[in-house]
Amino acid sequence: MQNCKLSGVKSASKIYRSLPRFDSDRPSAVTIGNFDGVHRGHQAILARVHALAAERGxxxxxxxxxxxxxxxxxxxxxxxxxxxxxxxxxxxxxxSLAHHGIEQVALERFNQRLAEMSAETFIEQLLVRGLNTRWLLVGADFRYGHKRSGDIDLLRKMGAKHGFEVETIADVADENGHRISSSEVRTALAVGDLERAAHLLGHTYHISGHVIHGQKLGRSIGYPTLNLRVPPLCAARSGVYVVRAHGLAAHAIHGVASLGVRPTVSDSSQVLLEVHLLDCSLDAYGKLTRIEFLSYLRDEEKFPDLPTMIAAIDIDAQNARDYFALHGL
Known part of the structure; x- marks a missing residue:
């Protein structure tokens, strides 16, 4: 057993949950979007924003x-x-946004107020007064404001009035000409196609979170687990995966993980990520870790009894060891 020393990670972006900013009037180079997954298409947008902002200060x-x-x-x-x-x-x-050079994140709560905000108010209140926007990058079909009434023409007109430029960007395609989108990533994850997901994301899929207390069943059957909450309506397919855990030691730790509702041992509908670390024992409760998904092994199952479940976990753990032996990670 390795006795693994704990370490952590943190983000560098400044987050604003309300606008105008309370601590700055610095001009901003801005892009707008949901950015779920921060895939390669998003990364192209962020690279353009970062480069333009660096050029103009x-x-x-x-x-x-x-x-x-x-x-x-x-x-x-x-x-x-x-x-x-x-x-x-x-x-x-x-x-991910911070990793790609974004210094400010305006995190707007999408509620009735925002849904009913006029397009002109959206520009004046959030972009002009809120962020002192001097340059804006959006998709050519970007719509905003009440009933999506705002378009690029209005942005350019208001930009001329308030002193900001508007640039549009086309959809980003991969080497084969296929559009890279969050929907494509969701489709790949839904069927357990981690290779396709990694191609779209530009990196292996991962979930991070603080380790929480579970039912402690794993330790009683010889498979102690680190338990993490996952995003609501998690896009990844429920099942068993080969994984690596980051942030818990000076090196990544090999593991096998189950993502799902644990139907054999729980009646809860809450999806949980349970990670068993191979050949490593540590107390990680409360620590922040990033779980990297490497290979999909099998679907989640409801077993008739614990011995049958343990036998399946034995096979899962061996399959994970075989994976690492083959790939030399």
């Missing part, structure tokens, strides 16, 4: 929304089936 800024506007309207319309699954938690999204 402005603050590279993202305005994003919580919850997702589609989730808000689906809930209001009592159509829960239309709520999009979630690729990344808010923590992971903010971390």
């Amino acid at each position: 402005w603050a590279p800024t993202v305005m994003t929304f919580e919850p997702h506007p589609r989730a808000y309207f689906a809930t209001r319309g009592q159509r829960p089936e239309l709520i999009p699954t979630q690729i990344s938690s808010l923590r992971d999204k903010i971390w």
Whole structure:
């Protein structure tokens, strides 16, 4: 057993949950979007914002929304089936934005007030007074304001009035000409296609979170686990995965994980990520870790009894060891 020393990670972006900013009047280079997953298409946008902001000495800024506007309207319309699954938690999204050079995140709560805000008020209150926007990058089909009444023409007109430039960007495609989008990432994760998801994301899929207390069943059957909460309506398919845990030691720790509702041992509908670390014993309660998903092994199952479940976990752990032996990670 390795006795692994704990370490941590943190984000560097400044988060504003209300506008105008309370501590700055610095001009901003801004882009707007939900940025779920911060995939390669998003990364191209962020690179442009960061480069332009660095060139002009402005603050590279993202305005994003919580919850997702589609989730808000689906809930209001009592159509829960239309709520999009979630690729990344808010923590992971903010971390990724910071990693790609974003210094400011305006986290706007999407509620009735915002949904009914006129397009002109959206520009004047949030972009001009809120962030002192001098340059804005959005998609060519970007719509905003009450009933999506605002368009690019209005942005350019208001930009001329208030002193900010507007630049549009086309959809980003991969090497094969396929559009990179959050919807594509969700589709890949829903079927357990981690290779496709990693291609779209530009990195392996991961979930981060603080280790929480569980039922302690794992330790009684020889498979102690680290338990993490996952994003609501997590986009990843429920099942068993080969994983690596980061942030708990000076090196990544090999593991096997179950993502799901634990039907054999619980009647709860809450999705949980349970990670068993291979050949490593540590007390990680309360610590922040990032779990990297490497390979999908099998679907989640409800077993008739504990011995049958333990036998399946034995096979899962061996399959994970075989994976690491083969890939030399």
